Amino acid sequence: MNTDAAQHAAVPRGAPPEAPETGLFSLADLSVETVTRLAERSVELHRDRAAHDRPLAGATVGVLFTKPSTRTRTAFTVAAVRLGAVPVTYGPGDLQLSTGEAIEDTGRVFGGMLDGLVARTAGPLAELRRLSRSGHLPVVNAMATEEHPSQGLCDLATLRLCLGDDLRGLRLLYVGEGNNTAAALALALAGIPGCEATFACPPGYGLPDDLVSAAGKRAARNGAVIDRRDSAADLPSGVDVVYTTRWQTTGTSKPDAAWRERFRAFHVDEEFMTRRPGALLLHDLPAHRGDEVTGAVLDGPRSVAWTQASMKLSSAMAVLEWALGPQRRPGTYTGASAA
Numbered sequence: 001m002n003t004d005a006a007q008h009a010a011v012p013r014g015a016p017p018e019a020p021e022t023g024l025f026s027l028a029d030l031s032v033e034t035v036t037r038l039a040e041r042s043v044e045l046h047r048d049r050a051a052h053d054r055p056l057a058g059a060t061v062g063v064l065f066t067k068p069s070t071r072t073r074t075a076f077t078v079a080a081v082r083l084g085a086v087p088v089t090y091g092p093g094d095l096q097l098s099t100g101e102a103i104e105d106t107g108r109v110f111g112g113m114l115d116g117l118v119a120r121t122a123g124p125l126a127e128l129r130r131l132s133r134s135g136h137l138p139v140v141n142a143m144a145t146e147e148h149p150s151q152g153l154c155d156l157a158t159l160r161l162c163l164g165d166d167l168r169g170l171r172l173l174y175v176g177e178g179n180n181t182a183a184a185l186a187l188a189l190a191g192i193p194g195c196e197a198t199f200a201c202p203p204g205y206g207l208p209d210d211l212v213s214a215a216g217k218r219a220a221r222n223g224a225v226i227d228r229r230d231s232a233a234d235l236p237s238g239v240d241v242v243y244t245t246r247w248q249t250t251g252t253s254k255p256d257a258a259w260r261e262r263f264r265a266f267h268v269d270e271e272f273m274t275r276r277p278g279a280l281l282l283h284d285l286p287a288h289r290g291d292e293v294t295g296a297v298l299d300g301p302r303s304v305a306w307t308q309a310s311m312k313l314s315s316a317m318a319v320l321e322w323a324l325g326p327q328r329r330p331g332t333y334t335g336a337s338a339a
């Protein structure tokens with residue numbers, strides 16, 4: 001028997017203690033400067049996808065999507081590969097999480113093997129924070145109930161690409177469901193000096209109070225305004241951008257059987273756009289043509305939705321570089337440096 005007591009004592013025992021969370025959870029956690037820098041970097045990487053020196057070389061990144069995803073999953077997987085990492089992908093039902101293993105236990109195991117995790121659960125954001133704290137690893141929120149921060153960064157980057165770096169005084173009108181995408185967009189816009197953003201959603205389907213309050217405080221510091229409306233009447237016509245998303249948000253259902261009737265007035269068609277000359281159309285996709293937007297608008301000359309979709313890749317690269325790059329990567333958990 002090996003009786004080297006010092007060696008035995010070095011082997012960690014018991015559950016590892018928690019560490020401070022790292023990664024991207026909500027744009028509200030980031031300074032306006034960091035949000036701006038990430039959007040700027042997304043544009044740079046969109047223009048030149050090779051403008052990096054593989055900062056994730058040697059890293060292994062978990063990509064966990066328990067809900068459907070076309071753009072975000074592809075973007076983060078390809079971004080990880082382009083930045084030099086090896087992605088390990090998990091779909092719904094792949095992890096013991098689906099058989100009842102605790103979030104913390106999952107985090108601890110991930111932390112011993114992965115350098116970071118990108119996760120879409122469309123569940124509570126708090127779960128992603130717990131994964132990071134228990135696993136000592138950076139976690140990127142690829143869409144939780146409350147917010148879709150990487151979409152907000154992509155949208156800000158798309159606005160910079162289309163309208164220039166100086167977005168001061170931007171006027172944006174959002175119509176539809178006050179979902180995770182709208183929440184991230186409100187927080188992103190709140191950092192633009194002089195921005196006037198109106199979020200018009202049917203009664204009962206608007207942005208939640210806590211989000212409006214957080215975005216409003218951020219906006220006030222930057223001379224911006226985040227205005228929540230629950231009527232489609234008298235919406236601003238002098239706007240630079242119209243933004244809409246599909247009405248059936250991932251992981252949600254509407255108890256009201258007549259919900260579609262309540263949304264009808266909040267759809268974007270040619271007439272809506274004609275009353276807003278010069279406005280661009282953004283849409284996070286997937287689209288349901290005929291519901292929130294007509295095909296003629298989505299595929300027409302004022303839509304930048306397809307450029308916006310392609311910028312999911314460069315914004316995912318910017319996020320991974322920032323959240324998992326060598327300067328942030330804590331290294332896998334060995335138990336030796338639990339403090």
Ligand SMILES: NC(=O)NCCC[C@H](N)C(=O)O
Binds near residue numbers: 071248
């Ligand atoms: N761009 C995306 O990530 N699209 C998928 C999600 C769209 C929308 N926010 C939803 O929750 O269903």
